[in-house]
Each structure stands twice: as C-alpha cells, then as structure tokens.
Amino acid sequence: EVMMEDNSQIIEKITKIVNPFVEEMNLSLVDVEYLQDGGYWYVRVFIENLNGDLSIEDCSKLSSKIEDKVEELIEHKFFLEVSSPGLERALKKLEDYIRFTGEKITLHLKHKLNDKKQFKAVIKEVKGDNIVFLIDKKEVEIEFKEIRKANILFEFNDF
Known part of the structure; x- marks a missing residue:
C-alpha cells in the first residue's frame, strides 16, 4: 500500500516548482496551500507583485506555466488556484x-x-x-x- 505523502512534503515540492517562475516574472511567492475542501483537493498559490498591483494576467500566466509540473506531482484530481492574498477577483461592472x-x-x-x-x-x-x-x-x-x-x-x- 502506498502511503499518502505528507502534505508538508508536497507543499515543499510545489514551492520548488513555483519559485523559479515567480522570480522570472519578478513576482514574490507569499504562500502555497495544499488542502482538501468539500471533497476536492486544492493547490493554492499566493503571489504578490512588489512593484504594484498583481494583474489577473500575471495569475493566469503563472498558472499555465506551473500546471503541468504540479500535475506530475499529484496523482489525483485537484484544482490549481493562483491569486494574490488580497486580490479581489469579483466582477462588479x-x-x-x-x-x-x-x-x-x-x-x-x-x-x-x-x-x-x-x-x-x-x-x-x-x-x-x-x-x-x-x-x-x-x-x-x-x-x-x-x-x-x-x-x-x-x-x-x-x-
């Protein structure tokens, strides 16, 4: 029987995957979460732009750069979410x-x-x-x- 890898090890590996891309985009990695919520697994990557506002384009660009590598790491179905800790992604107008x-x-x-x-x-x-x-x-x-x-x-x- 394969033991589930402990979450902190997975978070560490995700962080190693994400860091080079974040640096290359001149962003800063705030946090990585790997958790189960309502029966689904989530990988949440929180980033900031130290030179101003983080754009939705930054988030979706980083998502597409890392998604394949994160998928190789995690066997089961999960959702990858990239945002800034305070990014209000609501559509108002x-x-x-x-x-x-x-x-x-x-x-x-x-x-x-x-x-x-x-x-x-x-x-x-x-x-x-x-x-x-x-x-x-x-x-x-x-x-x-x-x-x-x-x-x-x-x-x-x-x-």
Whole structure:
C-alpha cells in the first residue's frame, strides 16, 4: 500500500516548482496551500507583485506555466488556484465582463436557473445589458441584474 505523502512534503515540492517562475516574472511567492475542501483537493498559490498591483494576467500566466509540473506531482484530481492574498477577483461592472471575455468564472444568480443558482461558466460575450455565458457547453444569456456575484476562476481541472 502506498502511503499518502505528507502534505508538508508536497507543499515543499510545489514551492520548488513555483519559485523559479515567480522570480522570472519578478513576482514574490507569499504562500502555497495544499488542502482538501468539500471533497476536492486544492493547490493554492499566493503571489504578490512588489512593484504594484498583481494583474489577473500575471495569475493566469503563472498558472499555465506551473500546471503541468504540479500535475506530475499529484496523482489525483485537484484544482490549481493562483491569486494574490488580497486580490479581489469579483466582477462588479458590466465592463469587467467585457474585459474578461473568454475567462472562466463562478457565477451566482439571484434566481434559480434549471434548479441551480451557482454555475461554472465562461464569459462568451456582452450584448447590451445581457451577458452570454457558456454553461455546460450551452450558450445561456443572462441579464446583468440577475447576477448576484461572479468571480474569476484560475483553475485547471485535472480529470
């Protein structure tokens, strides 16, 4: 029987993977978490830009640089999330949806749609006061005022 590696060893290995990329991008690594939450495993990497604000682009760039190497390290399915400790990734204004067209988000609606209020979606396009999302490969048009909250997801599903 294979023993589960203890989490601190895995965190140490993830840190070794992440550090060179963080340095190369002139960012600073704040923390790495590896934990189980609600039945799913998460690798959370927290970074800061010492010269100013951390951009969403920085986060997604670092994610794509490290995801394959972290996947080689962890056998089971997990979510990789890269953010700054204080990065508010909420989409507040219609302009935010235009700016982040194509991004994956978690979407919380005020009223149920097909018996659910929470979805993972991709922002497809903004049409007037409506936003077209891809949800489960289907296009769904939702009024901006129907959205309770939405956050950008930097996560890579390892299925």
